[in-house]
Amino acid sequence: MKIVDLKSELSRTSYPGRGIIAGKSEDGKYAVSAYWTMGRSAGSRNRIFVTEKENGTDVVRTKAFDESLIAGDPSLIIYAAVRELGKKTIVTNGDQTDTIYDGLKKGLTFEQSLRSRKYEHDAPNYTPRISSLLDLEGGIDGSYAYSLSILKSDDGNPDNTLRFTYTYDNPANGEGRYIHTYMEDGNPLPSFEGEPVKIKLEGNIEQLSQTIWNSLNNDNKVSLFVRFIEIATGKAETKIINKNV
Numbered sequence: 001m002k003i004v005d006l007k008s009e010l011s012r013t014s015y016p017g018r019g020i021i022a023g024k025s026e027d028g029k030y031a032v033s034a035y036w037t038m039g040r041s042a043g044s045r046n047r048i049f050v051t052e053k054e055n056g057t058d059v060v061r062t063k064a065f066d067e068s069l070i071a072g073d074p075s076l077i078i079y080a081a082v083r084e085l086g087k088k089t090i091v092t093n094g095d096q097t098d099t100i101y102d103g104l105k106k107g108l109t110f111e112q113s114l115r116s117r118k119y120e121h122d123a124p125n126y127t128p129r130i131s132s133l134l135d136l137e138g139g140i141d142g143s144y145a146y147s148l149s150i151l152k153s154d155d156g157n158p159d160n161t162l163r164f165t166y167t168y169d170n171p172a173n174g175e176g177r178y179i180h181t182y183m184e185d186g187n188p189l190p191s192f193e194g195e196p197v198k199i200k201l202e203g204n205i206e207q208l209s210q211t212i213w214n215s216l217n218n219d220n221k222v223s224l225f226v227r228f229i230e231i232a233t234g235k236a237e238t239k240i241i242n243k244n245v
Contacts, residue, residue: 001198003175009197010215015040015185018093021212022132022146022168023176023201030228031134031144032176032201034212035081035091037062037222040185042069047077048242049223057084058238060225065244076120076127082225087234088138089227092131093181094120100131110147111165118161119153124188128152128181136231139169144231146171148179152191166196176201204228209239 010016021034039045046069047062060082064070070078079095090100096117103113110133120127129151138145147167154160168177177196182189201208205228213224224241 001195003198003200006178006199006201007211007215009178009199010212013184014217015182015189015220017127017181017189018130019178019180020091020093020130020132020148021176021178021199021201022091022134022148023199024144024171024173025228026174026202028173029230029232031089031136031146031231032208032226032228033089033091033132033134034208034224034226035093036212036216036224037093038216038220039222040220044077045222046070046244047222048244049081049225049240051238051240059083060238060240062223076122082227087136089134089229090131091134091225092129094129096129096131100133110149114149114151114163118151123158124156126153126156126158126191127189128191130179130181130192134229136229136234141170143170145169148177148196150179150192156188174201175199205237205239209241213241
């Protein structure tokens with residue numbers, strides 16, 4: 001698969017929706033994770049990322065910026081986006097973060113944990129659920145590995161759920177994979193198609209964060225989370241950018 005420039009890929013469409021990146025830093029020292037939210041409606045744009053301590057670990061949640069603007073079902077926009085379990089980091093675009101976390105605690109795999117879930121109930125878009133798992137000991141030889149998952153409807157048919165999981169053992173330095181919810185703007189929104197895109201990961205956490213944030217459509221971007229996890233020690237550095245401040 002051809003590797004593509006991250007900035008060009010992110011700016012290719014005005015509305016890729018929510019997106020997840022997983023990979024390894026240029027110097028090979030860090031597992032890299034990124035997740036962002038976008039929105040077209042006032043409700044979707046009324047969000048920020050916040051970090052809270054829970055059982056001694058950092059949990060990144062979406063939160064309403066203005067509580068008075070919450071309308072309808074908030075479960076699709078208010079959820080824990082990032083959780084940690086030992087040397088594993090779970091990042092998703094919905095409350096399946098908790099499903100994966102609970103499944104892993106019970107001894108299920110990443111893929112098995114998601115068998116109980118399907119796409120989001122937001123007809124007619126049926127937004128895909130995208131998820132990632134960064135595991136510092138997940139490779140077949142105990143090395144760093146990561147997985148990406150997408151659960152989506154069958155071309156808008158709500159009776160069928162399509163399930164795809166992609167696992168990358170011992171990823172190369174400076175490379176990552178990018179998956180997102182929508183191919184482009186539209187009505188209804190067309191779900192992501194194909195394998196996760198192979199992208200270049202350049203720079204430190206600050207540089208990568210700015211590349212992602214500045215490449216997303218200015219009208220539609222809402223919040224960004226980026227984390228660099230030192231593979232040797234598990235020590236993590238997190239960067240959060242919120243449009244609403």
